[in-house]
Amino acid sequence: MKYVATKVLKRLETNKLRGGFKDPQRTLLVPISFGVSSIVLLHVLNQQLSARAEAGRHSGYNLHILFVDESAVLKHAFLPDLLDMLKQRYPSHTYTVVSLEDYCDYDFDFDLPAFADARTNGHGVLDKITRFKRILSSLPSATSRADMIEILRRRLIIAFAQKHACDSILFGDSTTRLAEKTLSETAKGRGISLPWLIADGSPSHGINCTYPLRDLLRKELGAYVSMTLPPLTPLVCEAPSQTPTSSKETTIDGLMTQYFESVEQNYPSIVANVVRTSGKLLAPSILEDIDACTLCGCPIANMSWGGDQLDSAVPRLADGSGSEHGKAICYGCARTV
Numbered sequence: 001m002k003y004v005a006t007k008v009l010k011r012l013e014t015n016k017l018r019g020g021f022k023d024p025q026r027t028l029l030v031p032i033s034f035g036v037s038s039i040v041l042l043h044v045l046n047q048q049l050s051a052r053a054e055a056g057r058h059s060g061y062n063l064h065i066l067f068v069d070e071s072a073v074l075k076h077a078f079l080p081d082l083l084d085m086l087k088q089r090y091p092s093h094t095y096t097v098v099s100l101e102d103y104c105d106y107d108f109d110f111d112l113p114a115f116a117d118a119r120t121n122g123h124g125v126l127d128k129i130t131r132f133k134r135i136l137s138s139l140p141s142a143t144s145r146a147d148m149i150e151i152l153r154r155r156l157i158i159a160f161a162q163k164h165a166c167d168s169i170l171f172g173d174s175t176t177r178l179a180e181k182t183l184s185e186t187a188k189g190r191g192i193s194l195p196w197l198i199a200d201g202s203p204s205h206g207i208n209c210t211y212p213l214r215d216l217l218r219k220e221l222g223a224y225v226s227m228t229l230p231p232l233t234p235l236v237c238e239a240p241s242q243t244p245t246s247s248k249e250t251t252i253d254g255l256m257t258q259y260f261e262s263v264e265q266n267y268p269s270i271v272a273n274v275v276r277t278s279g280k281l282l283a284p285s286i287l288e289d290i291d292a293c294t295l296c297g298c299p300i301a302n303m304s305w306g307g308d309q310l311d312s313a314v315p316r317l318a319d320g321s322g323s324e325h326g327k328a329i330c331y332g333c334a335r336t337v
């Protein structure tokens with residue numbers, strides 16, 4: 001029990017987010033998916049805040065809990081009862097629900113010219129959900145669709161944090177999840193973005209992102225949720241890992257999840273090693289004149305971004321008239337759309 005809390009709080013301390021009594025009060029955004037990891041993260045942070053409040057000490061930070069409702073595109077539905085249970089158990093924080101299709105309300109320009117057809121049906125502008133579903137169905141594969149949903153979720157969380165003046169985002173990814181991400185992002189041609197996607201303290205899109213559960217395996221968190229008093233198990237609602245009905249529906253992310261599920265049982269040190277190794281990658285300091293990818297928002301680090309696989313310069317999406325003077329995208333996104 002103590003092991004988990006110690007690991008999490010140590011990470012916060014390393015990233016100077018634990019909040020000493022001299023530090024100004026911070027607002028930390030915690031995205032919640034109702035998976036084991038994010039629930040454990042919230043529980044540990046809440047415990048720390050409660051202990052400080054009982055001792056009459058400066059709390060150091062406030063938590064803003066964000067749930068991204070993906071029911072428009074994923075099979076599992078959003079359960080308002082679960083959110084109510086969470087609010088009852090941890091009442092002192094701020095809670096917000098946003099829908100994935102609400103990306104339209106933020107100022108990142110995701111309705112690219114390449115997706116222009118998705119915007120109207122010839123009679124008028126379509127509603128957000130239909131527009132979003134059209135964009136997804138225009139993508140070439142299940143992996144691309146899963147990739148696009150992941151990119152949107154991350155950008156929406158970051159945009160929300162910026163709009164609400166949060167000081168940092170605490171993602172609940174475990175070691176196992178970060179290892180999955182390392183391999184799947186690399187397989188999807190996004191190896192170059194890894195420092196922005198999984199490293200602690202990376203100034204991703206101008207806001208600090210931290211992964212306080214990076215030293216804990218998913219199976220350790222799974223054991224933790226049943227050991228707390230009362231158990232956290234009723235708050236956890238993981239989407240069942242769906243076995244794709246055909247190989248067409250199989251995604252790289254899905255394969256990686258299955259792979260690391262088995263690896264962490266017998267060879268947990270391999271999982272930790274993947275994350276330690278990729279954690280050593282450093283994000284180059286971002287220069288202002290470097291293009292950011294229009295889709296995923298990661299900086300397009302240099303002109304040789306495609307390695308030997310592409311000999312041209314940074315590709316650009318064709319604009320509405322089909323010319324090539326559209327917006328710059330990174331290698332990973334060029335493979336997705």
Ligand SMILES: [Zn+2]
Pocket residue numbers: 293294295296297298329330331332333334
């Ligand atoms: Zn990109």
